[in-house]
Amino acid sequence: MTVSSKTPLLDQIKTPQELRRLQPNQLRQLADELRRETIDAVAVTGGHLGAGLGVIELTVALHYVFDTPNDRLIWDVGHQAYPHKILTNRRDRIRTLRQGGGLSGFTKRAESEYDPFGAAHSSTSISAALGMAVARDLQDKQNNVIAVIGDGAMSAGMAYEAMNNAGAMNSRLIVVLNDNDMSIAPPVGALSAYLARRVSGRGYHRLRKLIRSVAKHMPSKMLEQRAMAMEEYARGLVTGGTLFDELGFFYVGPIDGHNIDHLLPVLQNVRDMKNGPILVHVVTQKGKGYAPAEKSADKYHGVVKFDVATGAQQKAKTAAPAYQKVYGESLIKEARKDNKIVAITAAMPSGTGVDLFQKEFPDRTFDVGIAEQHGVTFAAGLATEGYKPFATIYSTFLQRAYDQVVHDVAIQRLPVRFAMDRAGLVGADGPTHAGAFDIAYLGCLPGFVLMAAADEAELVHMVATAVAIDDRPSALRYPRGEGRGVPMPDEGKPLEIGKGRILREGSKVALFSYGARLGECLKAADELATYGLSTTVADARFAKPLDVDMLLRLAREHEVLLTIEEGAIGGFGSFVLQTLAEHGALDRGLKVRSMVLPDLFIDQDSPNAMYAKAGLDAKGIVTKAFEALGQNMRGEVVKLA
Numbered sequence: 001m002t003v004s005s006k007t008p009l010l011d012q013i014k015t016p017q018e019l020r021r022l023q024p025n026q027l028r029q030l031a032d033e034l035r036r037e038t039i040d041a042v043a044v045t046g047g048h049l050g051a052g053l054g055v056i057e058l059t060v061a062l063h064y065v066f067d068t069p070n071d072r073l074i075w076d077v078g079h080q081a082y083p084h085k086i087l088t089n090r091r092d093r094i095r096t097l098r099q100g101g102g103l104s105g106f107t108k109r110a111e112s113e114y115d116p117f118g119a120a121h122s123s124t125s126i127s128a129a130l131g132m133a134v135a136r137d138l139q140d141k142q143n144n145v146i147a148v149i150g151d152g153a154m155s156a157g158m159a160y161e162a163m164n165n166a167g168a169m170n171s172r173l174i175v176v177l178n179d180n181d182m183s184i185a186p187p188v189g190a191l192s193a194y195l196a197r198r199v200s201g202r203g204y205h206r207l208r209k210l211i212r213s214v215a216k217h218m219p220s221k222m223l224e225q226r227a228m229a230m231e232e233y234a235r236g237l238v239t240g241g242t243l244f245d246e247l248g249f250f251y252v253g254p255i256d257g258h259n260i261d262h263l264l265p266v267l268q269n270v271r272d273m274k275n276g277p278i279l280v281h282v283v284t285q286k287g288k289g290y291a292p293a294e295k296s297a298d299k300y301h302g303v304v305k306f307d308v309a310t311g312a313q314q315k316a317k318t319a320a321p322a323y324q325k326v327y328g329e330s331l332i333k334e335a336r337k338d339n340k341i342v343a344i345t346a347a348m349p350s351g352t353g354v355d356l357f358q359k360e361f362p363d364r365t366f367d368v369g370i371a372e373q374h375g376v377t378f379a380a381g382l383a384t385e386g387y388k389p390f391a392t393i394y395s396t397f398l399q400r401a402y403d404q405v406v407h408d409v410a411i412q413r414l415p416v417r418f419a420m421d422r423a424g425l426v427g428a429d430g431p432t433h434a435g436a437f438d439i440a441y442l443g444c445l446p447g448f449v450l451m452a453a454a455d456e457a458e459l460v461h462m463v464a465t466a467v468a469i470d471d472r473p474s475a476l477r478y479p480r481g482e483g484r485g486v487p488m489p490d491e492g493k494p495l496e497i498g499k500g501r502i503l504r505e506g507s508k509v510a511l512f513s514y515g516a517r518l519g520e521c522l523k524a525a526d527e528l529a530t531y532g533l534s535t536t537v538a539d540a541r542f543a544k545p546l547d548v549d550m551l552l553r554l555a556r557e558h559e560v561l562l563t564i565e566e567g568a569i570g571g572f573g574s575f576v577l578q579t580l581a582e583h584g585a586l587d588r589g590l591k592v593r594s595m596v597l598p599d600l601f602i603d604q605d606s607p608n609a610m611y612a613k614a615g616l617d618a619k620g621i622v623t624k625a626f627e628a629l630g631q632n633m634r635g636e637v638v639k640l641a
Contacts, residue, residue, distance in 0.1 A: 007033040015089050016063040016114075027064060027260045031057045035289045037091070038083050039308055045097040046304040046428070047105050048079035050287040050296070051150070054180045054257075058148070058282060059083040061263040062176070065271055066144055072116040072132050076125035076149040078106030079302075080178070081115075088114035098428035100605030106432060120432030121397065122370050123156035125149050126175055130166045133173045144271060146174045152347065155369030160247070166277045167248015173277040174270055175249065178257065180286045244279045253281025258288060320485035323478040326456045327419060328353030330463040330492055331390060332360050338467060339364075341388045344379050346372045352392045352421045372397050376404035376416070383414040388467060392419040395435025395477065402441060409473050410445040416473050417466040418442075423452065423477035423515065424566030425597070425611060430604035435477065436597050439514075439571030442475050443544050449474040449497060450543040452515035452565075456483030458541070464492030479516045479566070481607065498545035506534035509625050510558040512551070514540040514565045514572040520611075521564055523618035528625060535625075543572045546579055555585040555592075560628045564595045564621060571596065591628040595621065 005011055009026060010033040013019050022030065035056045042049045060083075062073060068088075075081040085103060086094055090112060096102025104111060106120040117128045129147035136143055153159060154177065166173050244251040252270060255262045263282070270278045286301070287293025292311025306313040335341040335357065342364045349355040349367055358365035368375040372393055379389035391398075398405070398420060409416045423435040442448050449469055453459035453476065462476045503518070504525055511521040518539050525535040538554060540547060543565075554561055563573040573594025580586050595616060602610050611617045615624070626632055 007037055009033055010037060010086075010091075013087060014091070016068050016087060019060070019063050019087060022064075024064075024260070024264060027060055027264075031060050031260065032289075034060065034083050034086060037086055037094070039290055041086075041094045041097065042082065042303065043306050043308045044095045045099065045102075046306075047098050048082070048301060049290075049303050050293050050301050051077075051080035051180070052082040053288050053290055053293060054284040054286040055080050055148070055178060056083050056289065057258045057260050057263060058176070058178065058284065059087065061260055061267055062146065062148070063087055065264060065267040066146060069113045069116065071144040071146065072129070073114070074117045074119070074125045074129050074132075074145075074147045075107050076119060076147065076153045077122045078104075078108075078119040080148075080150070081107050084114070085112075088112055098430075098604050100603075100609055102604075104430060104604065105428060106430075118432075120429070121400070122153035123149070123158045125153070126159055126162035126166065126173075129173055129175070130162055130169070130171060133166075133171045134169070137171060144172075144174060146176060148176045148178055150178045150180060153370060155347065156371055157373065163244070163247045163249060163277075163279075170248065170276050172273070172275055175277065175279045177253075177279055177281045178284055179254065179281060180284045249277045249279040251279050251281065253279075254283045255281070257282035257284035318482050320483040321456060321488075322482055323453070323456060323459060323480070324351070324353035324421060325356065326353075326459050326483060326488075327392075327421075327463065327478060328356030330460045331357050331419075333491055334463060334467050335361055335364065338388065340386060341390065341467065342366065342382060344368060344375050344389055344391045344393075346370060346375045346393050346397060348392075348394065348397070348421075351394070352419070354392050372401040373404050376401040377408045379416045380404070380408040380412065380414050383409075383416050384412075388415070388417065388470070390417045390419050390466070392421065394422045394433065395420040395438040396422065396433050398438065399441070405442070405473075406445060410447060413447050413472050415470050417469070418473070418475035419463075419466070420475060420477040422480050424479050425602060425607055425614065426480045427607045427610065428604050431601035434602070435479075435566075436568045438475070438477060439543055439565060439567040440569070440574070443571060443575060445473075447472045448544055451476040451495075451541060452543065453478045454513065454516060454518035454539045454541070455486045457486045457488055458539075459483075460489055460492040461495050462492075462541075465494045465497070468494040469497070477515065484519050495541060498542050498547055500538055500540045500542065500547040500550050502536065502538050502550070504535065504537040506536040506558075508534045508558060509560045510536040510538065510554040510562070511621065511625075512538050512540060512554060512561060512563045512576065514543055514563070515567075517564045517566055517611075517616055520616070520618045520621060524621035524625070527618060527622050533625065533629075540572065543575055546575055548579060548583070551576060551579060552583055552585060555580055555590050558590075560591045560593075560625055562593050562595055562621065562624055562628070564616065566616065567596060569594075569596050569599065593624055593628050595624055 009030045038052050090103060093103050098105040107115040108118045109115055125147035129145045133145040252266060255266055270280055304313050343354050343357045344366045345352055345354040346368055347370045349358055376391055379391040382389045420438050422433055426433045443450055451462045453462055459478050466474050466476055509528055513521045521537050525537050528535045563576050565572040573596055597614050602613055
């Protein structure tokens with residue numbers, strides 16, 4: 001008995017070239033099948049669901065109208081690109097999404113020619129698209145360049161910087177604004193679709209050129225500008241696109257992003273326009289077509305594996321609280337005692353634990369949107385007035401505000417508290433979200449206090465410590481995911497600044513840990529003991545200022561000193577080596593090794609597999625200790641590299 005396929009039309013499509021052979025009246029069925037396949041795939045892998053479901057019809061229409069990959073199609077952020085991957089010869093691997101050795105959860109140049117630009121941080125698409133458009137023009141080519149950007153990403157200044165530049169250059173570029181929560185658009189329907197089609201058509205374009213030509217022959221510059229403004233504002237009153245007109249874009253929309261009959265003629269019209277940047281405003285519904293996602297508050301933005309029939313997510317049972325939860329609850333306890341504490345996040349309240357704080361202190365919580373630069377300087381302004389801002393931002397997202405950290409916070413020595421989530425390797429999100437560089441990029445700044453939580457209990461104390469530091473900037477880092485299951489304190493107690501702790505005393509090997517690799521260090525110490533190597537385990541707590549007294553003691557009393565951190569070269573290990581050199585501790589033959597993330601971007605996998613690849617698990621630590629001793633695990637002398 002032959003089982004009929006649930007996706008017979010999609011089964012015939014491997015690439016957009018095959019998609020473009022379909023008749024327009026077949027695209028509705030294809031979109032429905034693509035939605036089903038996207039839901040079924042993410043149910044197996046987990047990942048970003050709602051955003052992809054919202055652009056199903058738009059994805060089909062874009063690949064149908066444009067000649068991809070010759071026409072460049074850039075998806076901002078990239079988490080809405082799962083349907084795009086299915087249509088671009090990756091369906092056979094779609095159930096490897098975000099898995100080790102599988103497809104990236106974002107667009108990735110090395111993965112496909114249909115991904116012309118890699119993205120996982122938002123608001124970069126228009127800038128990249130403009131660069132591609134200018135490169136095309138310099139080569140006298142004729143291909144189209146299309147950037148699809150969500151309205152959430154439009155909260156970042158970079159998007160407007162790019163639009164301003166594109167408008168001034170008048171380069172031929174198409175931007176599709178995917179407005180998926182109605183934050184910009186009025187209700188859309190047949191009338192707005194008709195107007196969008198008419199406004200994007202050649203007839204209107206010819207009339208517009210005529211008006212502008214007449215305006216240029218007006219007797220004065222002022223009259224010319226008035227005539228052109230009248231045309232723009234008249235169109236803006238009808239379509240709502242005056243803002244984009246002012247930035248130099250020809251605005252079309254809003255149109256229903258789920259109605260293929262509306263999308264096709266508009267996209268065909270803008271494809272055939274010959275000059276100037278164009279913005280097509282498309283209204284979509286996040287989670288469209290899957291009832292559990294449509295009803296969810298976050299529209300199933302990010303999910304773990306789930307049951308397709310019910311939408312129930314397969315949450316793993318945990319013995320230890322997540323670091324994000326511990327951070328949020330700790331900040332709440334401190335804020336109950338101090339009304340000057342405020343929390344700032346950049347569009348990631350639930351990802352950082354700030355959503356917990358927001359429920360209790362809505363008036364003291366500020367979500368600045370995807371605008372990290374503004375968020376940091378906003379925090380600096382609060383600090384000047386005696387408030388205690390906690391700028392709670394992923395390590396990788398804080399990179400986008402580095403100048404503000406230097407100029408607006410560090411130079412002025414303002415007590416902004418940076419809480420950096422996603423420290424170290426993060427698993428399925430891969431290298432774009434791995435917090436690898438903050439120790440190095442903050443540690444070089446004068447006056448900063450740097451802390452890293454070795455476990456969830458330490459995080460509680462470090463939040464309290466950050467509250468107490470009121471004369472300079474400080475930063476604490478914590479990883480994604482669950483803690484170690486250690487006993488939790490009732491409340492946080494401020495730590496002595498620049499003082500670490502010894503957890504295990506030994507005499508041969510010293511493991512000097514900074515951050516959440518401490519658990520692996522303790523495992524490594526147990527294994528080293530089985531080989532007769534007495535091992536000390538120390539938790540630095542602070543990378544800056546370092547506990548110099550403890551460090552020099554470790555150097556004096558041990559033959560081997562290993563530093564271990566979840567960060568790139570130039571961080572904690574470098575600070576330790578500099579300090580040892582300055583104090584002459586390297587002059588007597590101490591064997592020092594710095595264990596850092598390797599000099600490469602590690603692709604997505606489980607965190608444990610990623611740390612094993614990086615050599616930062618217990619096995620890697622034991623191996624490094626033997627290498628420093630010039631031995632292998634059988635006690636045989638080996639030549640050092």
